[in-house]
Amino acid sequence: MVIKKGNNIVIKQFILVWIQFAAMLVIGLMQHRALMHAWPVSFVVVSFLLAGSAFIAFRKSKFSVMPEPSANGQLITRGPYKFIRHPMYLAILLFAAGMCSHEPSWPSILVASILFINMYIKIEMEEKLLAQQYKEDFTRYSQHTYKLIPGLW
Numbered sequence: 001m002v003i004k005k006g007n008n009i010v011i012k013q014f015i016l017v018w019i020q021f022a023a024m025l026v027i028g029l030m031q032h033r034a035l036m037h038a039w040p041v042s043f044v045v046v047s048f049l050l051a052g053s054a055f056i057a058f059r060k061s062k063f064s065v066m067p068e069p070s071a072n073g074q075l076i077t078r079g080p081y082k083f084i085r086h087p088m089y090l091a092i093l094l095f096a097a098g099m100c101s102h103e104p105s106w107p108s109i110l111v112a113s114i115l116f117i118n119m120y121i122k123i124e125m126e127e128k129l130l131a132q133q134y135k136e137d138f139t140r141y142s143q144h145t146y147k148l149i150p151g152l153w
Contacts, residue, residue, distance in 0.1 A: 016122045023115035024092060027099050027108060034102035043098020051091035054080050069126075075134045077141055084146050086126070089119050093148075123147060 034040035057079030069075075080087035096112045127147070130138045147153050 012125070016118055016125070019118045020092065020115065020122065023111050023118065024095065026111050027096050027115070030105070030108050030111070031099040031102065034099045037102050040098040040102045043094050043101065047091040047094035047098065050080060050087050050094065054087040054091065057081055069130055069133050075130070075137050075141060077145075082145070083150050084148060085130075085142065086123055086148050089123060090148050093119060 031040075035044070057076050084090060093116060096115050100108045100112045127142070131142075134141075
């Protein structure tokens with residue numbers, strides 16, 4: 001499937017990013033008491049470390065929260081990207097899992113589920129865009145890295 005760049009793709013990306021940040025905010029607000037317990041805090045710390053190391057790997061490239069790669073960007077394969085293709089998305093999901101693991105409730109599980117589905121859609125969109133932009137380089141890279149969870153997917 002070829003994704004055509006233009007207004008529709010920009011609107012879809014904006015919506016996905018908005019849902020992502022809104023869901024993280026809602027989970028943080030609903031589950032703020034989780035930060036007083038070691039188990040959820042350990043997830044949050046790992047998520048921040050993973051996101052930070054992924055951000056550092058971008059140091060010489062243009063970083064964006066949008067799934068679409070920069071026109072003059074480069075394929076990042078260092079740091080955590082050496083093992084998984086979407087470490088920042090994994091960091092977001094670890095944050096949500098950590099926050100929701102303490103006193104889970106139906107509303108927090110619902111929001112976390114929406115976040116997971118949103119991230120899945122965003123990953124699939126980004127994979128197609130990366131394949132279009134980086135062609136053989138992305139194909140080679142994706143053959144020896146996992147999308148999100150090392151050893152699994």
